Amino acid sequence: MTIEPNRKDILLEMRDVRIDGFSDERWHKIIKGVDLTLRRGEIVGLIGESGAGKSTLGKAAMGYTQPGCKLVGGSILFDGIDLVKASDADKRKLWGTRIAYVAQSAAASFNPAHRLIDQTVEAATRRKIRPDAESRADAVELFRALQLPNPETIGGRYPHQVSGGQLQRVMTAMAMSPRPDLIIFDEPTTALDVTTQVEVLSAMRNIVEEFHTAAIYITHDLAVVAQMADFIKVLRFGEEVEEAPTRQMLTHPEKPYTKSLWSVRALEKPEVKGEDIVLSIDHVDAAYGPLKVLHDVTISIPRGRTVAVVGESGSGKSTTARVITGLLPPTAGAVSFNGKPLPAALKDRSKDQLQRIQMIYQRADTAMNPRQTVYEIIARPLEFYLGLKGKAQEARVIDLLKMIELDESFMDRLPSELSGGQKQRICIARALAANPDVIICDEVTSALDQIVQEGILKLLLRLQKEFNITYLFITHDIATVKAISDEIVVMYRGKVVEQGLKSEILAPPFPDYTQLLLSSVPEMDPDWLTNLLAARPA
Amino acid sequence: MSEQPQTYEAAAEVGAVRKRRTRLERTGLLLKSAPPSAWFGMIVVGLYILVALLADVIAPYGEAQIHPVPFAPWGGEFMFGTDQIGRDVLTRLIYGARNTMGIALATTLLSFLIGGGLGLVAAINRSWLDQLLSRFVDVLMAIPSLIFALMLLSIFGSTVTSLIVIIAILDSTRVFRLTRAVAVNVAVMDYVEAAKLRGEGLGWIMRREILPNILPPLVAEFGLRFCFVFLTIAALSFLGVGIQPPTADWGSMVRENASLIQFAKYDLTAAITPLLPAAAIALLTVAVNFIVDWFLHKTSGLRDDH
Numbered sequence: 124m125t126i127e128p129n130r131k132d133i134l135l136e137m138r139d140v141r142i143d144g145f146s147d148e149r150w151h152k153i154i155k156g157v158d159l160t161l162r163r164g165e166i167v168g169l170i171g172e173s174g175a176g177k178s179t180l181g182k183a184a185m186g187y188t189q190p191g192c193k194l195v196g197g198s199i200l201f202d203g204i205d206l207v208k209a210s211d212a213d214k215r216k217l218w219g220t221r222i223a224y225v226a227q228s229a230a231a232s233f234n235p236a237h238r239l240i241d242q243t244v245e246a247a248t249r250r251k252i253r254p255d256a257e258s259r260a261d262a263v264e265l266f267r268a269l270q271l272p273n274p275e276t277i278g279g280r281y282p283h284q285v286s287g288g289q290l291q292r293v294m295t296a297m298a299m300s301p302r303p304d305l306i307i308f309d310e311p312t313t314a315l316d317v318t319t320q321v322e323v324l325s326a327m328r329n330i331v332e333e334f335h336t337a338a339i340y341i342t343h344d345l346a347v348v349a350q351m352a353d354f355i356k357v358l359r360f361g362e363e364v365e366e367a368p369t370r371q372m373l374t375h376p377e378k379p380y381t382k383s384l385w386s387v388r389a390l391e392k393p394e395v396k397g398e399d400i401v402l403s404i405d406h407v408d409a410a411y412g413p414l415k416v417l418h419d420v421t422i423s424i425p426r427g428r429t430v431a432v433v434g435e436s437g438s439g440k441s442t443t444a445r446v447i448t449g450l451l452p453p454t455a456g457a458v459s460f461n462g463k464p465l466p467a468a469l470k471d472r473s474k475d476q477l478q479r480i481q482m483i484y485q486r487a488d489t490a491m492n493p494r495q496t497v498y499e500i501i502a503r504p505l506e507f508y509l510g511l512k513g514k515a516q517e518a519r520v521i522d523l524l525k526m527i528e529l530d531e532s533f534m535d536r537l538p539s540e541l542s543g544g545q546k547q548r549i550c551i552a553r554a555l556a557a558n559p560d561v562i563i564c565d566e567v568t569s570a571l572d573q574i575v576q577e578g579i580l581k582l583l584l585r586l587q588k589e590f591n592i593t594y595l596f597i598t599h600d601i602a603t604v605k606a607i608s609d610e611i612v613v614m615y616r617g618k619v620v621e622q623g624l625k626s627e628i629l630a631p632p633f634p635d636y637t638q639l640l641l642s643s644v645p646e647m648d649p650d651w652l653t654n655l656l657a658a659r660p661a
Numbered sequence: 662m663s664e665q666p667q668t669y670e671a672a673a674e675v676g677a678v679r680k681r682r683t684r685l686e687r688t689g690l691l692l693k694s695a696p697p698s699a700w701f702g703m704i705v706v707g708l709y710i711l712v713a714l715l716a717d718v719i720a721p722y723g724e725a726q727i728h729p730v731p732f733a734p735w736g737g738e739f740m741f742g743t744d745q746i747g748r749d750v751l752t753r754l755i756y757g758a759r760n761t762m763g764i765a766l767a768t769t770l771l772s773f774l775i776g777g778g779l780g781l782v783a784a785i786n787r788s789w790l791d792q793l794l795s796r797f798v799d800v801l802m803a804i805p806s807l808i809f810a811l812m813l814l815s816i817f818g819s820t821v822t823s824l825i826v827i828i829a830i831l832d833s834t835r836v837f838r839l840t841r842a843v844a845v846n847v848a849v850m851d852y853v854e855a856a857k858l859r860g861e862g863l864g865w866i867m868r869r870e871i872l873p874n875i876l877p878p879l880v881a882e883f884g885l886r887f888c889f890v891f892l893t894i895a896a897l898s899f900l901g902v903g904i905q906p907p908t909a910d911w912g913s914m915v916r917e918n919a920s921l922i923q924f925a926k927y928d929l930t931a932a933i934t935p936l937l938p939a940a941a942i943a944l945l946t947v948a949v950n951f952i953v954d955w956f957l958h959k960t961s962g963l964r965d966d967h
Binding site: 474477482486 | 850851852854855857858859860862869870873874
């Protein structure tokens with residue numbers, strides 16, 4: 124622990140903070156007495172799965188609780204100011220000037236009707252920290268420090284005119300503009316690609332160091348927090364599990380829960396070469412209107428194996444899936460299944476062809492009709508494809524629920540009454556219900572916490588072994604690829620860069636893009652980012 | 662908190678989910694949470710429905726029965742007096758509830774069937790059909806609806822059927838717009854795509870995947886539309902092309918007795934007579950809107966801060 128007798132430079136001190144939240148017509152404990160001490164210039168990483176209370180705790184550090192939540196106990200001292208007793212007006216004076224908040228979705232946090240520079244300097248100007256012109260000049264310097272392209276002119280753009288990674292950096296500049304003492308980063312890179320994430324992380328780290336700002340960094344990605352934080356606090360069920368300096372935490376976690384978090388990334392499937400090609404995509408071109416998104420894509424998928432398609436967003440991964448499912452007929456080339464060509468358009472395919480290829484989506488909560496129960500969701504493909512009704516249908520639904528490690532008590536639940544991992548399991552059961560040959564998994568684990576991801580990946584592997592299912596696994600996460608794939612296809616800007624067995628692709632020599640992609644995946648080594656940036660040409 | 666599980670288990674992720682309630686229990690809970698304004702609305706609407714259903718029993722005279730005294734004063738034999746040709750005003754009011762409300766309900770249902778159905782088709786299809794329907798609706802909406810209705814009624818004649826069909830079609834344009842707008846948002850959801858990939862037909866996607874998810878705004882709109890239809894019928898009747906005599910109807914009752922207002926300085930009750938059916942319309946409109954407001958508040962997810 125970093126507690127020293129010298130208390131002078133303590134910026135934030137939270138003692139025994141308790142927060143209750145209201146849902147289902149009663150109050151629940153969300154935070155059950157957590158302490159947090161933060162010194163000037165220090166960065167603490169808060170990690171835990173969703174629902175662990177990390178965001179709630181992060182916001183409580185500002186003296187803020189969301190609607191539906193209330194602070195029921197404990198003390199929060201920010202630089203000697205008691206935020207529990209402070210009036211709303213007093214807290215508003217602190218917020219945005221001495222304490223800043225960087226949200227997960229920068230796109231949703233900017234006002235689309237105002238220029239970036241105006242929003243960046245708003246807090247500093249309106250609170251009269253310094254004259255407007257000075258703030259603007261300072262913002263340009265911040266843009267430069269954050270390595271934004273054209274720092275002099277980028278502020279003149281509107282939020283929709285810059286990329287997601289750039290927007291996240293502008294938001295950091297906005298938080299930095301009034302020179303706060305404390306910044307709270309709430310999952311700032313979760314929505315970004317790995318290659319963009321690296322740029323944003325290094326920019327954030329540099330600027331926080333430069334201005335000696337204290338920060339609370341909230342994330343569920345351990346590798347990311349390892350790059351940023353001086354010490355790490357692990358939360359679970361609103362309680363602290365463990366707190367330790369980053370290096371010690373990574374090398375010697377004490378509690379079993381922390382160890383289980385750390386071991387998630389160790390999952391790796393031994394690769395097996397497949398012979399019998401079940402699905403092949405031959406020289407496919409595809410376009411959205413005039414915009415050509417796939418160029419001569421050729422992929423062959425062997426039966427009972429997993430082919431992972433990797434690439435950043437916009438590389439054409441999901442478009443390939445849409446071509447296979449028939450949602451987007453290709454402009455050239457063809458898709459063949461079991462050696463026979465598939466009709467290009469969805470409406471020309473037979474029920475049998477549809478049944479053979481199933482799909483699982485990234486966001487399980489939008490992939491299930493919120494007004495249908497779990498039973499209705501799983502039973503529909505049984506009735507539609509296999510004509511199962513009544514008792515036989517019910518027995519099969521229970522069977523399927525057991526396969527995905529749930530039980531019949533889930534049948535009457537609505538999707539809103541399930542957790543993220545359970546939702547994704549129901550989606551898997553729905554796909555399984557059709558007895559498919561091929562399941563297309565579109566980023567199925569990227570919206571989930573690591574520990575839940577591991578559960579889903581293990582389930583998919585087990586199902587593959589039992590039923591000899593073929594997966595086309597679309598992802599941007601290399602750890603997931605290592606865990607599940609036999610073969611890898613690397614895509615970049617609508618083209619296939621590389622294709623082959625996992626061991627071939629993940630071993631040098633790499634083509635340029637594969638190299639960039641692989642090196643951008645954060646590793647659980649606190650020096651990874653530093654070393655990476657040193658190795659990359661500026 | 663007791664011992665936490667240290668290993669991961671899928672079924673334990675969301676532990677205690679409250680017991681699923683039966684429909685009856687849920688309705689009971691819902692009614693308990695209703696504010697006084699909604700209760701007022703429900704009671705008034707309930708009374709109106711009761712009056713409409715039991716019109717034959719509670720009305721003192723026949724619907725078109727003519728008494729020898731026109732413009733009889735209030736009290737005595739005729740509680741609210743008689744109209745210009747000697748029909749009992751109270752009886753006409755009671756039968757008016759049945760006719761006006763029945764026609765309004767039929768019209769609203771028909772307009773939702775047309776507008777809602779086509780709106781859903783347009784939202785799912787999104788191709789030339791959507792363009793065709795939407796532009797046609799634009800054209801219809803560009804013509805002032807009351808004048809258009811007047812014109813059509815004078816072409817096709819003022820029968821009850823043509824009244825229902827014409828108002829329903831003109832009103833369905835608004836329903837179409839609303840349905841299409843909310844359904845388009847639902848139609849891009851992954852679960853609709855999943856249903857398409859499964860090979861489901863248009864009917865299934867419309868009824869089972871999209872409709873349940875857009876029902877709240879549609880029900881709210883139904884309440885509002887019902888009021889507007891009601892007012893349109895009353896307005897048309899007032900202009901003489903709506904419900905034709907001797908069928909009792911509140912709109913035409915206002916028109917027929919409107920001249921009584923000028924006798925206010927001699928007999929206040931006589932002046933109130935034409936206002937009675939107007940008040941009946943106003944009360945029902947207010948009551949229905951109270952219920953709709955409550956429903957909107959319930960389903961819009963707006964919650965009072967705790």
